[in-house]
Amino acid sequence: MQVMPAVPSLDGVYAEHVNPQWVRLLNVLQMNVRYQRCLGSELFTADGRRILDFLSGYCVHNAGHNHPAIVAALKEELDRQGPAMLQSHVPLLAAELAERLSARAGLLSGIEFTAPRQLRLRVAFETFRHIHPRMFGQVLVMRLFRDRNILTQICGNNFMVLKVAPPLVATAGQIEEFVAATREVVDLAHNSTGFWAEALGLARRAVDI
Numbered sequence: 001m002q003v004m005p006a007v008p009s010l011d012g013v014y015a016e017h018v019n020p021q022w023v024r025l026l027n028v029l030q031m032n033v034r035y036q037r038c039l040g041s042e043l044f045t046a047d048g049r050r051i052l053d054f055l056s057g058y059c060v061h062n063a064g065h066n067h068p069a070i071v072a073a074l075k076e077e078l079d080r081q082g083p084a085m086l087q088s089h090v091p092l093l094a095a096e097l098a099e100r101l102s103a104r105a106g107l108l109s110g111i112e113f114t115a116p117r118q119l120r121l122r123v124a125f126e127t128f129r130h131i132h133p134r135m136f137g138q139v140l141v142m143r144l145f146r147d148r149n150i151l152t153q154i155c156g157n158n159f160m161v162l163k164v165a166p167p168l169v170a171t172a173g174q175i176e177e178f179v180a181a182t183r184e185v186v187d188l189a190h191n192s193t194g195f196w197a198e199a200l201g202l203a204r205r206a207v208d209i
Contacts, residue, residue: 029143038065041170043151054166054178055151062101064169116190124196144188148181 011032015023026032034046041064043051056062063070083089115122141162145152153163162182166175188195 029146031142031146040064040067041167041174049149052150052174052177054164054170055153056165056167058153059165061167062165064167067169118190120193121190121196124193141185141189144185145181148184150178150181 011023023032033051035043035051036046037044038053041053043053043065045051053061053065077084077093082093083091115125142152145162153165164178166178
């Protein structure tokens with residue numbers, strides 16, 4: 001019987017040649033996802049889930065993923081074989097794009113998280129932040145939204161601010177879906193003892209990365 005050589009996983013290759021800590025962190029957060037395709041405000045995973053993208057690739061995908069008009073324009077420009085990334089001229093297409101984007105600014109807002117009101121939950125919150133002061137947002141809040149199939153970013157004020165940056169193509173229904181998820185996350189963080197017990201265990205695992 002012929003034995004096929006083992007093929008190294010892409011995670012292992014990335015960890016070896018790019019950033020091993022990033023791979024470990026994503027695994028702890030359970031955010032290491034395989035995406036098969038992306039369209040508009042939605043990401044589709046290999047296991048059949050639909051993720052609402054309110055991170056927009058750190059605002060790289062302001063117009064949404066694989067917008068048909070942008071795909072067509074890119075193909076046209078590539079066929080034209082025009083200058084690109086020469087660093088020695090003023091790129092006219094960049095000026096035209098900036099002008100159009102400035103006229104169509106989208107939603108960008110931030111939500112700051114504070115300590116729970118209940119004393120017993122506040123003790124858990126302070127313990128969590130004592131383990132690592134910046135871990136509340138990165139480990140906990142992003143995971144809560146991930147559990148609701150929404151991709152977000154934590155930044156600002158010691159990583160206590162949720163940055164909301166949906167693409168320009170996000171629909172009213174998708175924004176309502178995000179608002180409902182936010183209400184669930186806030187309610188869970190302010191009222192669930194079991195949730196905080198699980199969160200502390202997750203924080204300790206993350207510290208060991």
